[in-house]
Amino acid sequence: AREEYRDGGARLPGAVRALLAADRPDLLAEVHRRDLLERAGSRAAKLVDGLVAREARADALAERARAELDTEQTLAAYQREQREEVTERVEEAEQLLASLSDAELSGLRGLEQWADAEARQGLAADGSPGSGAGVPGAPGGDLPPSAAGREAVAHAREETRAQPAAGGGRAIAAAALGLLTPGAAPFLTGARAEPTAGPDLVVRAWARAGLRVPLTAGEQWAALERVDTGRLRPGDIVVLAPDAERSVLYAGDGEVFDRPFPGAPSRPTALDPERVLGAVRPDPAAPGV
Template sequence: MAAAALTAMAAAAGVVTTAAAAPAAGPGSGDGDQASVKTQIAALYRQADQLTQTYDAAQEQAGKLGLAVQRSQSALQVMQTDYQHQRVTLGAIAADQYRAGGVDDRLALMLADHPDTFLGNEAMAARLSDEQRRKIAEVVEERRQIDQLQHAAADQLSALDQTRDSAAQSRTQVSEQLRKAQALLATLSAPQRAAAVQAGLGTDPGSDFTGQQVDPTLLDQPALAPSDRARAAIAAALADLGKPYVFGAEGPDAFDCSGLIQQAWRQAGVELPRTSSEQAQAGQQVPLSQIQPGDLVIYYAGRSHIGMYLGDGKIVHAPHPGTDVKIAPLMSMPVNMVVRV
């Protein structure tokens, strides 16, 4: 995840440099300058989309780690409480041995504080009954488990801190990309701004990835009826048409691209992972030529964007900041893969 974040940030930095180096285009600029600015804006949105998925992955991992830490700490508290009760039993055994003259007071203290060392001494252990040895062995094992759990909890806390730092870094990078996009949008006239925002993510001129291709006539053919689950997911996604794209949002009032897909399929009774790259692995990959309504469509080389196929060559998706959940052409972005849940 950290590597993905670094890769995304490096790519983002390249796009920002390109955008900053280009001449600002004002309302009176030529069509070529306006087209260049719109291309740069789309590139910034694509990079923000990729970073958003990195942020979503970090947030999802932080949630899992947070639960793991809570479970570890709860188990540790229970075990430590029980261990203290067991130590009372050890104290009683030590007192019995001391009174019986089996061990002196220093050895009795060692039995209470370091039962593993005491039990390892054959001469001392021979003075104990089988029941006493069994009890001491139980306490030694419980102490070992407590130590192991303490180390695991410490590792989980460290991983949680690193994951939260990664999420914060990704969030900062997304905000920077969006600030750059807003600055470029400000150089356009109001109609041009509206057109640039609604233009979508488009292709990636800086990449060799062109995506899968399909004969358009295949998309015009009647599609098979979607399954009941797919029909429910489509209905849920369409119910969210017009709701705004918000970075990191997963509903019910706003979404990013993978948040919309996760929420729609959740309402159909299917729990998908949080990010587009993870969702790409959540079902059976099918050829683009065999796409059916309800299938997930993953876009770009980095699998950084996702939509849901509706049929008739259309998808529903949450495009990028400044737009709402909407219906768009299936081939408006380079298709990486199609997945059937």
């Protein structure tokens, strides 16, 4: 109290007295400079933190990319092994067929026709697609197609008619593999495996009818509306078992556009009910015509 009385009242803090001192004119500039430095330091710290976070995200993305590349390379190696194995088996079949007589080759072709007929009988026996014997409106028969479905079937039929007939030793050898060891050989054109031959025709036919459908059988099975396989209509997409690797276009009367054996061109073929996983419809809301 004595001190404050001597100084003439309340004692000011040292910082305030320093600001008011007449002999320190540069003090305000120094305070301003320090404030700027503190702000700049804070911004720099935030920038460093952001760079560290971005670097961490970049490292994570790079790790994912490496993992996906490893998966892709593994798949490519597996496909090469499968292709080499199939090519080797086809060459073995070619050598075997070269030793057959004309009568034996004719019998082999007849075997394919017999397998087709057996599939048709199975369809009629279990009431699967086309069991109405092709009669419109018959119980268990086909539903009338939509306008787009009918157009898709017409385009597929036109495309299959324009394909050259299968011929040559490789096609016959592929036929032997497909008939004698079902499921052992993928679909071949020359020496190139084409496991997506069915979906490609499906996609092209529906695209020409004015409707885009998913590109693969698995995507079609997942995205499109599923329908009862006993009440199909021409233009529906039949997805094949066991795991939706392929799909075919339903032509009506128990037939689909498919390759009767590996190496053959697509054509209307009797649908084997044991191969069917299910069916989907690209235009479920469209009425039949």
